[in-house]
Structures are given as structure tokens and as C-alpha cells.
Amino acid sequence: MSSAEQNKSTHIQAVAAEPLLTVKDLAVSFETDFGRLRAVDSFSFELSAGETLGIVGESGCGKSVSCMALLDLLPKPAGQIDAGKVVLQGTDIRTISREELYKVRGGEVGFIFQDPMTALNPVKTIGKQLAEMYELHKPGYSSERVTSECLELLARVGVPSPAARLHVYPHQLSGGLRQRVMIAMALTCKPKVLIADEPTTALDATIQAQILLLLQDLQKETNMGIVMVTHDLAVVAQQCDSVLVMYAGRVVEEGPVEEIFANPKHPYTQMLMASMPTLDTPTKSELPTIPGRVPSLYAMPSGCRFNNRCPYAQMNCVSLSPEFEKVNADHRVRCLHHAELKPRNIEEVKI
Amino acid sequence: MSAAYIIRRLLLMIPTFLGVTLMVFAITRFVPGGPVERALQEAQSMADGEGGEASSGGNELRAGALSKDQIQMLNEYYGFDKPVLVSYALWLKKLVVLDLGDSTRWYEPVWQTIARVLPVSTFYGLVSMLLAYLICIPLGIIKAIKHRTTLDSLSSILIFIGYAIPGFIVAVLLMSCFSFYLEWFPSGGFISDEFEDLGVFAKVIDLFYHATLPLIAYTIGSFAVMTMLMKNSLMDNLAADYVRTAMAKGFPFRTAVFRHALRNSLIPLATHFGSNISFFIGGSFLIEQIFDIDGFGLLGFESIVERDYPVVMGILAISCVLQLLGNLLSDICVASVDPRVQFE
Numbered sequence: 001m002s003s004a005e006q007n008k009s010t011h012i013q014a015v016a017a018e019p020l021l022t023v024k025d026l027a028v029s030f031e032t033d034f035g036r037l038r039a040v041d042s043f044s045f046e047l048s049a050g051e052t053l054g055i056v057g058e059s060g061c062g063k064s065v066s067c068m069a070l071l072d073l074l075p076k077p078a079g080q081i082d083a084g085k086v087v088l089q090g091t092d093i094r095t096i097s098r099e100e101l102y103k104v105r106g107g108e109v110g111f112i113f114q115d116p117m118t119a120l121n122p123v124k125t126i127g128k129q130l131a132e133m134y135e136l137h138k139p140g141y142s143s144e145r146v147t148s149e150c151l152e153l154l155a156r157v158g159v160p161s162p163a164a165r166l167h168v169y170p171h172q173l174s175g176g177l178r179q180r181v182m183i184a185m186a187l188t189c190k191p192k193v194l195i196a197d198e199p200t201t202a203l204d205a206t207i208q209a210q211i212l213l214l215l216q217d218l219q220k221e222t223n224m225g226i227v228m229v230t231h232d233l234a235v236v237a238q239q240c241d242s243v244l245v246m247y248a249g250r251v252v253e254e255g256p257v258e259e260i261f262a263n264p265k266h267p268y269t270q271m272l273m274a275s276m277p278t279l280d281t282p283t284k285s286e287l288p289t290i291p292g293r294v295p296s297l298y299a300m301p302s303g304c305r306f307n308n309r310c311p312y313a314q315m316n317c318v319s320l321s322p323e324f325e326k327v328n329a330d331h332r333v334r335c336l337h338h339a340e341l342k343p344r345n346i347e348e349v350k351i
Numbered sequence: 352m353s354a355a356y357i358i359r360r361l362l363l364m365i366p367t368f369l370g371v372t373l374m375v376f377a378i379t380r381f382v383p384g385g386p387v388e389r390a391l392q393e394a395q396s397m398a399d400g401e402g403g404e405a406s407s408g409g410n411e412l413r414a415g416a417l418s419k420d421q422i423q424m425l426n427e428y429y430g431f432d433k434p435v436l437v438s439y440a441l442w443l444k445k446l447v448v449l450d451l452g453d454s455t456r457w458y459e460p461v462w463q464t465i466a467r468v469l470p471v472s473t474f475y476g477l478v479s480m481l482l483a484y485l486i487c488i489p490l491g492i493i494k495a496i497k498h499r500t501t502l503d504s505l506s507s508i509l510i511f512i513g514y515a516i517p518g519f520i521v522a523v524l525l526m527s528c529f530s531f532y533l534e535w536f537p538s539g540g541f542i543s544d545e546f547e548d549l550g551v552f553a554k555v556i557d558l559f560y561h562a563t564l565p566l567i568a569y570t571i572g573s574f575a576v577m578t579m580l581m582k583n584s585l586m587d588n589l590a591a592d593y594v595r596t597a598m599a600k601g602f603p604f605r606t607a608v609f610r611h612a613l614r615n616s617l618i619p620l621a622t623h624f625g626s627n628i629s630f631f632i633g634g635s636f637l638i639e640q641i642f643d644i645d646g647f648g649l650l651g652f653e654s655i656v657e658r659d660y661p662v663v664m665g666i667l668a669i670s671c672v673l674q675l676l677g678n679l680l681s682d683i684c685v686a687s688v689d690p691r692v693q694f695e
Contacts, residue, residue: 071599073598075590098603102601102602102603103601104601105598105599105600105601106599106600110599111596111599113592113595113596113599115592118592118593119592119593119595120593121593121596121597121611121615122593122615122689122690122691123615123689123690123691132600132610133600133601136600136601136602169690169691171691182596185600
């Protein structure tokens with residue numbers, strides 16, 4: 001099922017050369033009944049080839065919106081990119097023409113979405129939806145060649161008896177198979193970057209593990225960079241090299257996965273980690289939660305956006321908006337008091 | 352969708368058809384003012400007329416004008432001498448060989464009466480159906496894409512005004528405006544008197560010259576529902592994940608709409624599509640009356656008023672069968688655009 005083993009030898013570990021994708025100070029706003037509201041602010045990251053970057057945060061914190069904004073896939077005309085750069089292999093995607101952007105979408109950057117049931121068109125066969133990728137990005141291919149390549153792709157992503165699957169509709173497949181089809185579609189053009197927006201959220205645990213393994217295999221094979229949006233910290237730990245923690249439209253902490261998990265600096269990250277059950281957690285005990293709710297875009301607290309839920313909040317947290325500060329070379333955090341906070345201590349963080 | 356399913360649906364139409372026709376047939380029996388009473392009334396007024404005054408009439412019918420034998424003969428002629436079920440069975444028996452009986456008003460086979468109004472009604476039915484689809488679908492698409500623009504709001508205002516005003520009022524307004532004051536269009540009729548002498552092109556012009564106002568009156572009310580159905584259903588689909596997927600694959604927005612969202616948003620329209628099978632027996636008697644069009648609406652209405660029961664039953668039988676077939680056709684349409692729908 002996997003040809004990853006053969007490809008391992010040819011797989012070259014990306015060393016800190018020029019990053020594949022650099023996002024700098026991206027800002028996204030939405031037109032609402034209450035006026036134009038900023039949904040995401042100063043969103044930045046760097047992604048190298050072969051690296052997996054996790055973006056975590058609660059629902060509504062702007063994870064998906066940021067990812068959609070990368071290739072200007074925001075719902076129009078409500079959503080709009082206000083500022084920032086998205087540099088893919090040296091070219092700022094925001095400055096290129098629409099036609100070039102269409103080539104980048106699907107060609108250089110592949111997308112996988114959360115719910116494979118709704119992300120595939122219910123009235124078109126799998127084969128047709130796959131073939132559209134060739135029509136868009138490899139227009140010269142004969143229909144026989146398209147079919148044979150589609151079959152190869154489906155087989156590669158672990159779809160059993162692919163020839164039969166070409167003619168079925170999405171509703172005739174299981175959730176796991178649908179997500180495999182989505183992955184096949186995203187990988188048709190061997191993209192440099194794969195953006196996976198909660199790719200396993202709608203799947204059950206065993207299928208989730210299979211899909212994550214498949215993504216790892218494919219990444220080793222093609223050395224693509226993956227941006228993985230999720231709210232599952234376990235997925236981040238297993239899958240990612242580095243992680244961005246988002247809260248209320250801002251990145252509050254970023255760093256290598258081991259560092260963030262071992263030494264979370266932002267109170268929000270600490271509380272997220274604390275709310276995750278471990279094997280030692282007694283069964284049926286109440287899990288710690290973060291009190292309060294994510295502030296709505298209409299009523300964003302001034303200063304640090306976490307100040308109304310933060311157990312360590314002080315006076316200046318309301319008046320000052322924290323900037324990113326370096327904890328060490330790779331680890332950065334947006335908290336005024338991160339240096340004063342003790343290292344992670346679950347008991348203390350539990351409220 | 353299997354052939355067995357279609358056959359089963361066709362068989363299920365039979366009891367529905369029997370129920371509908373039996374009910375109406377029974378009603379025609381019990382409603383006062385049937386053909387026998389009409390004959391009596393006519394004979395009465397004729398007798399009164401001979402007597403010098405035409406005052407009597409009314410509901411108080413004296414059997415004096417016709418003898419008991421004559422009434423008996425009339426009852427036999429119209430089949431009123433037998434119980435309801437028996438004469439219904441006789442009507443059905445004739446229906447099986449597609450015999451609808453004779454009109455009691457025109458004294459000709461019902462088919463012939465219906466055939467007289469068929470061309471006119473077919474023309475209006477077909478053209479207004481085409482107009483509705485040709486205008487509503489593109490308009491709905493444009494309104495969905497241009498949601499909340501001036502174009503969208505303006506067209507909404509117009510179609511809802513059209514929806515709010517009854518067709519016959521529109522007809523009167525149009526007629527007084529465009530044929531009475533401005534004299535742009537004829538005040539009625541289906542074709543000109545010299546129609547036969549015209550060339551093909553001139554014939555078409557003449558037809559539409561007469562048909563413009565009635566067509567507006569017919570269709571103006573139907574735009575709102577279908578356009579808004581199209582618009583809202585397309586807007587739902589524009590927000591759907593698979594449209595985002597299509598764009599993430601590299602389709603421009605427009606192509607994503609036409610290749611992915613459109614077919615999905617036609618599904619709600621397909622649920623009504625089958626009813627178009629009865630397009631040629633539609634027609635509002637009020638609009639037909641105003642524009643002096645000899646169509647199905649007027650025929651049906653007059654047949655009821657004049658108690659021309661064979662024609663009433665004939666029209667009912669035809670429209671009932673068409674309606675039932677239309678429902679099945681709608682289901683077939685839905686199944687053909689939506690692969691998730693399967694009839695077993």
C-alpha cells in the first residue's frame with residue numbers, strides 16, 4: 001500500500017535553507033452586520049520543505065480563516081485580506097495575477113478540508129472530480145492517460161479497487177475513503193505545500209490514525225510542507241514539527257513541537273495542555289477546562305485578548321497589547337508576563 | 352430507479368385517479384341545477400315567453416312544461432336514472448376506450464370541445480412555461496452572485512410586486528394602459544381575422560402581438576417563487592464546502608459556480624418540473640375572459656356554470672392523469688439530477 005520505504009532513501013531532509021512558504025503579518029477582516037471586523041491579525045509563520053506545521057486553537061480562533069486567506073479562498077465579498085505577504089518560493093502570491101493564482105491553487109498548494117462528505121461535490125462521480133485536476137493543471141493529457149493516472153493516485157492513497165471507485169458518487173464511500181479521495185485530489189499535481197484544514201476531525205479514531213500515517217508517508221515521498229490545522233493536541237504531537245497556538249485571531253505562541261509541549265509559556269497554551277487527558281488521568285474524572293468563552297469579534301478585550309480568562313492577568317494586561325517575545329531561538333510567545341510564570345504545572349493551572 | 356419502481360408508481364395512480372374522479376362525479380350528481388333542470392328551465396321560459404312574459408324561471412320549477420315521460424327520457428339520456436356508482440362505472444367503461452362522452456352544451460363529443468381550445472391553451476401554456484424558466488433561472492443565478500447589490504434589490508422589488516398583484520388585475524391594468532390609452536396592443540383575441548392570409552413570419556408576429564399582454568399577465572406572478580427558489584438554493588450551494596474545494600483546485604469562481612454549484616441548486620427546481628406536463632391545460636379563466644381568449648380556463652369554468660358535466664369530467668380526468676404523471680416525472684427528474692436519490 002505504501003511505497004514510502006523505497007522513497008525514504010531519496011528523501012532529503014530539508015535543512016534551514018530558504019523557507020518554502022513565508023507568511024508575514026497577514027490580516028483578514030469580514031464584513032458583518034456590525035461593520036467590518038478583523039478576524040485575524042499579524043499572522044506569520046515560516047514553513048520549510050518536508051516540515052509539518054500545526055495550527056491549534058479553539059473553534060472560531062481564526063485557524064481556518066488564516067489558511068483560506070493564504071490563497072485568497074475567503075468567502076467573497078464578505079472576507080477580505082487587509083495586509084500581509086504570502087511568499088511561496090520567493091513569489092508573493094498576493095501580487096500575482098488571478099490566472100497565476102488559479103495555477104498556484106491546486107498546482108503548487110493542495111488543500112484538504114475537514115468534512116470530506118461536504119467537500120466533495122455530491123452530484124459528480126469521484127472520477128470526474130479527480131479528472132478536473134488534470135483538466136485544470138495538465139490540459140494536454142489524453143482521457144486514457146488521465147484515467148490511468150487517477151487509478152494510480154487512488155491506489156497510492158490506499159483506496160481499494162480504484163477502478164470501481166472512479167464511477168461512484170461521494171455518498172457511496174465511507175468517510176475515510178472520501179478523505180483519501182480528497183487527499184488524492186490535492187496531491188494530483190504534487191504540490192509543494194499541502195494545507196490540511198482539520199483533515200481528521202470528521203473521522204473516527206482508527207481512520208484518523210490511518211489518514212495521518214498516509215499523510216506522513218506521502219510527505220516523506222514528496223518532501224512537501226504541510227500546514228495542519230487542528231484542535232487536537234494529540235495530532236499535533238504525533239504529526240507536527242512545529243506548532244502555532246492561536247487565540248482570538250492572533251498567534252499567541254509558536255515553536256518546535258517538543259519545546260511547546262515540554263515548556264509552554266503562554267497561560268492559554270498551558271491551560272490547553274492541562275485540559276488534555278493523559279493515561280494517568282483517573283477514568284471518569286472531570287477534565288480541567290478553561291473558564292469563560294472565546295471573546296466574540298464584536299467585543300474583543302483591549303490589551304491581551306486572553307486577559308478576561310487568564311488566571312495570571314494583571315493591570316497592564318488590559319492596557320498593553322503584548323508583542324511577540326523570544327523565549328529562545330525558535331520559541332516565541334505573546335505574553336507580557338511569560339518570564340514570571342512558573343513552568344507548566346497542571347495542578348496550579350487547573351481552575 | 353428501476354423499471355419495477357416506475358411500474359409500481361403507475362399502478363398506484365389507479366386508486367388515486369378513481370378516488371378523485373368518483374368524488375367529483377358524485378358531486379355533479381348532487382349539485383342542483385343539472386342538465387335536466389336546465390332543460391326544464393328552458394322549456395319553462397319558452398312556455399312563459401309564448402305566454403307573453405319571461406318573468407318566471409328561478410328555482411321554483413314547475414314540471415308543467417315537460418311531460419313526465421319527457422323528463423324520464425332526459426334522465427335516461429343523461430344517465431341520471433341509474434344509481435351514482437352504476438353510472439360512474441359506465442363513465443369509466445367508456446373512459447377505458449378513451450371515450451369521454453358528449454358535451455351537453457355543445458352536443459358534440461367532449462374530445463372535440465377540448466380540441467377546439469387546445470391550440471390556444473397549448474400556445475399560452477408552452478410560452479409562459481418557457482418564459483418562466485428562461486427568465487427565472489438566469490435571474491436567480493445573477494441575483495445569487497450579485498447578492499445585496501442594487502440589481503438584486505431592484506429585481507426583488509419588481510418580482511414581488513408582480514407576485515403581490517393578482518394576474519387578472521395586472522391584465523386589466525395592462526389592457527387599459529397599453530391597448531386602451533396607448534393603443535400599442537390589441538384589446539383581445541388570439542389572432543387577427545386576416546391571420547390565414549399572412550405569411551409565416553407575419554403570422555408569428557401577429558400571434559405575439561396578440562399574446563404579449565396576456566403572457567405578461569400570466570407569467571408576472573410566477574417569477575417570484577421560482578426566481579427566489581433558484582437564488583436561495585444557489586446561494587446555499589455557493590457557501591457549500593465543495594465550491595470552496597473547486598476553487599482550491601484552481602477553478603475561477605465563475606467556473607466553480609457553473610460546474611459545481613449550479614447542478615446542485617437545480618435540485619429544488621426539479622421537484623416541480625414534472626408538473627409542467629400539464630402546461631397545456633392551465634390558464635386562468637379570468638385572464639382569458641379579459642383578453643377574450645378561448646382557452647381551457649374559460650372552458651372549464653363555463654362548463655361548471657353551465658353544468659356541462661361530461662366536459663367537466665373530461666377535463667378533470669385529463670388533468671388528474673397529467674398531475675399524477677407529473678408527480679412521477681418530478682421524482683424521475685430529481686433522481687436524474689441527484690445521484691443520492693434512489694427509488695427502490
